[in-house]
Amino acid sequence: MRRDQRDPRRGVPGIALTIVAALAGLVWASHPTPALTAGPQDAVRQLIAGVTAVLEDPALQGPAQKAERQHRIARVIHDAFDYQDMARHSLGAQWAALTPAERDEFTRLFADLFERSYRVLVVRFLGERTTTYVGESSDGQWALVRTRLISEKDGEMPVEYRLSTVGGRWTLVDIVVDGVSLAANYRVQFTKIIRTSSYQTLLQRMRKRVE
Amino acid sequence: MPSRSTWKTRWAVLLLGGAAALAGCATHGRAAELRPVVADGASALPAPASADATARSPLDDPAEVGDYDPWEPFNERMFAFNRGLDRWVVKPAATGWRKVVPEPFREGLQNAFHNLGMPRRFVNSLLQGKLAGAGRELGGFLVNSTLGLGGLVNIAQREGWTPSNGEDTGQTLGVWGIGPGPYLVLPFMPPMTVRDGVGFAVDSLLNPVGYVAPFAANAGMKATDTVNTRAENLEVFEDVEESVLDLYSAVRNGYLQRRQKAIEE
Numbered sequence: 001m002r003r004d005q006r007d008p009r010r011g012v013p014g015i016a017l018t019i020v021a022a023l024a025g026l027v028w029a030s031h032p033t034p035a036l037t038a039g040p041q042d043a044v045r046q047l048i049a050g051v052t053a054v055l056e057d058p059a060l061q062g063p064a065q066k067a068e069r070q071h072r073i074a075r076v077i078h079d080a081f082d083y084q085d086m087a088r089h090s091l092g093a094q095w096a097a098l099t100p101a102e103r104d105e106f107t108r109l110f111a112d113l114f115e116r117s118y119r120v121l122v123v124r125f126l127g128e129r130t131t132t133y134v135g136e137s138s139d140g141q142w143a144l145v146r147t148r149l150i151s152e153k154d155g156e157m158p159v160e161y162r163l164s165t166v167g168g169r170w171t172l173v174d175i176v177v178d179g180v181s182l183a184a185n186y187r188v189q190f191t192k193i194i195r196t197s198s199y200q201t202l203l204q205r206m207r208k209r210v211e
Numbered sequence: 212m213p214s215r216s217t218w219k220t221r222w223a224v225l226l227l228g229g230a231a232a233l234a235g236c237a238t239h240g241r242a243a244e245l246r247p248v249v250a251d252g253a254s255a256l257p258a259p260a261s262a263d264a265t266a267r268s269p270l271d272d273p274a275e276v277g278d279y280d281p282w283e284p285f286n287e288r289m290f291a292f293n294r295g296l297d298r299w300v301v302k303p304a305a306t307g308w309r310k311v312v313p314e315p316f317r318e319g320l321q322n323a324f325h326n327l328g329m330p331r332r333f334v335n336s337l338l339q340g341k342l343a344g345a346g347r348e349l350g351g352f353l354v355n356s357t358l359g360l361g362g363l364v365n366i367a368q369r370e371g372w373t374p375s376n377g378e379d380t381g382q383t384l385g386v387w388g389i390g391p392g393p394y395l396v397l398p399f400m401p402p403m404t405v406r407d408g409v410g411f412a413v414d415s416l417l418n419p420v421g422y423v424a425p426f427a428a429n430a431g432m433k434a435t436d437t438v439n440t441r442a443e444n445l446e447v448f449e450d451v452e453e454s455v456l457d458l459y460s461a462v463r464n465g466y467l468q469r470r471q472k473a474i475e476e
Contacts, residue, residue: 113454113456116453116454117451117454120447120450120451120453120454121451155368178469179468179469179472179473180464180465180468180469181468184464184468185461185464185465185468186456188278188460188461188463188464189455189456189457189460189461189464190456191460192457192459192460193456193457202456205456206456209453209454209456
């Protein structure tokens with residue numbers, strides 16, 4: 001009881017602490033992007049480190065391991081991109097006409113094609129070239145990370161990564177290889193095929209490529 | 212520098228469908244410039260339904276304009292012709308060339324062709340007010356032409372000199388504010404716009420070989436350059452084809468994006 005009676009006096013700092021903790025909790029809970037301590041460049045570094053780790057893994061060397069290597073690289077790339085958003089933008093108005101199941105299929109096909117381009121144009125060189133980070137710019141919602149692939153023999157090639165904040169973390173949405181935005185390039189192709197033929201034709205071509 | 216042109220050929224070969232080679236490009240970046248520089252023919256379509264659209268995305272660009280291609284039917288026929296030329300002439304020649312000619316020689320040849328492009332890059336660097344770039348071009352040319360055995364060895368690149376941006380007259384006209392005009396594809400030629408076609412003609416006057424060698428010899432050198440470049444990129448071109456659904460529009464958009472970038476730089 002004595003202890004209880006003394007509690008109100010001792011409780012002053014206790015209440016203050018509780019209030020501070022509650023306020024801190026409120027601040028934490030209301031923070032819109034708690035994971036953004038990792039910046040856009042970190043996201044790009046994580047992607048490149050992940051791909052390079054697979055390329056340099058001693059257990060994954062040689063032609064016999066090519067399929068496994070590609071599978072693991074595809075997984076690393078897939079986790080880094082917001083393919084749903086990319087697919088939606090690449091399709092323009094047609095997206096609105098698709099059912100959820102159709103959107104899922106298109107997104108899956110788009111992701112496969114995009115990964116293929118990235119592998120062909122960039123990933124194949126990551127193991128033997130040095131990646132330097134030229135700079136980054138961001139407005140808080142989206143960002144650009146500029147890199148250069150450098151080799152003594154072939155010189156430099158600029159590779160830019162575009163990112164946006166999704167669910168509180170930076171996610172890649174496009175790659176600009178040697179001045180060419182892959183997302184924009186695919187969008188042009190999709191539009192052309194839909195304009196001159198139909199969405200079904202586009203889908204058939206995508207399925208055929210991915211097979 | 213040749214090294215740079217080696218990278219470039221990845222897109223250059225694609226751009227041309229294999230019939231010749233182009234070079235030139237670079238990048239930059241500020242927050243205000245994050246959007247795609249050149250959008251696509253899709254811009255004629257309305258924006259995605261807002262119901263499921265995210266608030267904003269770097270892939271959104273209200274100012275985007277389509278690839279300007281009013282002569283598309285003609286261009287597509289010419290593109291098909293050049294693709295046939297590549298398939299039946301250039302690619303087989305490149306495949307044979309690679310079997311016969313050792314890699315170091317092919318690389319040296321690529322360096323030498325690049326070195327001969329110095330007058331074009333030097334003059335256009337000056338015309339665009341890029342004095343440092345002009346200095347690098349001149350210095351690189353002198354070093355490569357002497358210590359680099361007539362340009363066969365890219366000494367400047369090995370010494371880590373900042374690579375050339377491949378300036379040409381089409382870029383200079385763009386920097387001076389002249390618009391690209393319609394996209395244009397002609398037989399035996401790389402894709403271009405009307406503005407770049409004019410620039411291409413002027414650039415041919417800056418080709419030193421044209422003044423000392425007869426037309427046939429000059430054409431032979433260009434053909435050799437084309438085949439040599441193609442030989443260096445056989446696998447890459449095939450892989451790129453495997454990731455493309457409509458080669459014509461992909462090439463057109465890639466070309467226009469790169470030109471826009473090069474001019475902005």
